Amino acid sequence: MADERSNIIQVTPFLGVRDLQASLDFYTGILGFGAYAVGGGYAYLERERAGIRLLELNAMGEREVHVLTCYFDVHDVDAEHARLADALATLPTGRWKGPVDQPYNQRELIVQDPDGHIITFGQGIGPNVGQWDYRDPPS
Known part of the structure; x- marks a missing residue:
């Protein structure tokens, strides 16, 4: 019997850095990440x-950093x-700002890493509140 799981596990941004x-x-x-496979x-x-x-x-x-933005959707950006x-x-x-309400209905905390990559933590506000509710398992 074939494996019924989906094949894609996740999307993982790959950031080029000058000094690992x-x-x-x-x-x-x-930011509180754990480091694995270093x-x-x-x-x-x-x-x-x-x-x-x-x-x-x-x-x-390579020598040139190509700056990327990574967006982490969170339940509570103020927390x-x-x-x-x-x-x-x-x-x-x-190097950081927020939380700030954006005109595109997201509340965001924006942080710049040592290489200029932008790391944003955000949650939906206004019409975007609950935008990820379909992913939560039923209670």
Whole structure:
């Protein structure tokens, strides 16, 4: 009998970084990700089953960072901000903002990593409230 599970597990952004250790320190120390499979200029990071992959550019022979934005949908962006507030306060001025209500009906906390990648935590507001309810198992 064939395996009935879907084949796709998740989408994982792959971020090129200049200094893997500095990026690991940021993602684990500031944003609270766990680091897994670290080695060879590579790291897989995960928090609450949401992952990011880092690859040190020198390991690929590349030098230019192509800045990406990663969006993490959360149930409560204000709670996320409260959880990260002390760590965010250690970042240089201008490296984070929010939570802020956006005109596209999302409330967002926006953080910039050491290479300029934008990490956004957001939740739906207004007509977007409950936009992910279809994923929650029935009570």
